[in-house]
Amino acid sequence: MRWMNTAVREIHISSKPGSSYFLRVDWEGRSLASGFRVLLTDGQDAWSGEGEDDPRGEAEELEMTREKYVQDLERALTGAEPPDSYSFSLSPEPAGHSVTLTYEKMQKEISFRLGSALLEAELQPAEVLRQLLLHSLQRGDSLQNQNQKLQEDNQRLRQEQQRICAELKRYAGGKEALEAELYSRFVLVLNEKKAKIRRLQESVSKLNSEEQKSKGSVKSTRSADQDSEEEEDEYGGSTDEEPEEAQSSPSSTPLDDSLRDITDVAPSRKRRFRHLRLQDPGVKRPDAEARQKER
Incomplete structure (x- = not known):
């Protein structure tokens, strides 16, 4: 069998303090689940052998899942965990033609056996x-x-x-x-x-001011025109009343002639004169009749 993966680590045998062994593990595939080969040497002698092809029995004895057991086995043999987490032992002592390598997991103050491999001495x-x-x-x-x-x-x-x-x-x-x-x-x-907004506001204010001024001038013009129209109406009314008064008096008197010759200075004077004449018509007419009789 050609092994694809190899790992080498240093281990210490619990029964031989201070001793150093080198453990080489070869396996094929992604894990040790399909089997592996172990080589152990102390620098003078060497032993080799194969581990179990199916670790299912060991996992059942430890009441562990197969995946968990294979994971712990890889950590123990390949050195993925610190050395203090696992311990190794050899039997029989001293080592002879064949030995058994046992590996255990240390957990707090107790340890439990992960497995073992029977190794034969290399020639x-x-x-x-x-x-x-x-x-x-x-x-x-x-x-x-x-x-x-x-x-x-x-x-x-x-x-x-x-x-x-x-x-x-x-x-x-x-x-x-x-x-x-x-x-x-x-x-x-x-x-x-x-700045543009300010200019627009100033323009709007200026236009509003001009509009107010224009409205004021138009209003004053209209009021002036209205006043003139009222004066014309008053003036026309005073002249219209004169023919009626003339018709009421069948004959003209020197007093009437003298009154006609007076210049119409203002409608207000006509109104005052008309008012006086209307207040006392009986007085003026007898005087006129007397004058006519005297003639």
């Missing part, structure tokens, strides 16, 4: 160590390349950020300049509108 541990070193070097080169790529991406993103910041500053400056220009234009247009 050529030096070759195993060489492969382990080669994988470590390849993994280091791969991580270095990834780090270099990430640094380049980071540098590119930093330059892009600087360019965007410069563009934003330029846009902000242009925005402020545009706002200032638009505000000045707005103030200019507003002042022009205000």
Whole structure:
């Protein structure tokens, strides 16, 4: 079987404080659910073996879902969690031709067994160590390349950020300049509108004043014409009354002739004279008759 994924981590055996072992796990697929291979070495000896193909039984014993169990198993064997979260043990002691590697999960003050793998001793541990070193070097080169790529991406993103910041500053400056220009234009247009409104108001006030003056002159003209018409009517009425009075007196007297010769200075005098004549007609007519008799 050709394994697609590989992980290497350092573990410590609980029964051997201060000892260091290197654990290599190879698996195919996205997770350890389809099986995995374990390689353990202390730098002198090496053991290898395969884990269980189906972790369903272990999950049922722990009363865990299969997905949760596989997740904890990956964290324990691949080093995704801190070392203090899991513990490892080897049996029998001392290690012989075959050993059993047991891995447990530490939770607060208790621990529970995740699983175990039966490992057989490798006949050529030096070759195993060489492969382990080669994988470590390849993994280091791969991580270095990834780090270099990430640094380049980071540098590119930093330059892009600087360019965007410069563009934003330029846009902000242009925005402020545009706002200032638009505000000045707005103030200019507003002042022009205000001046135009003032001129229109002055024109309207002037037109209203002229209209009032025109109405006043027309009204005075009409009143003058009306007064003149009333005077003409009064004058015409006084002249119209004279023939009637003339007809009432069949013969003219020297007094009537003298009255006709008086210049008509104003209608008011005629009215006064007519008023006097109408007040005492009997007095004037006998005098006229006496004068006629004397003649």
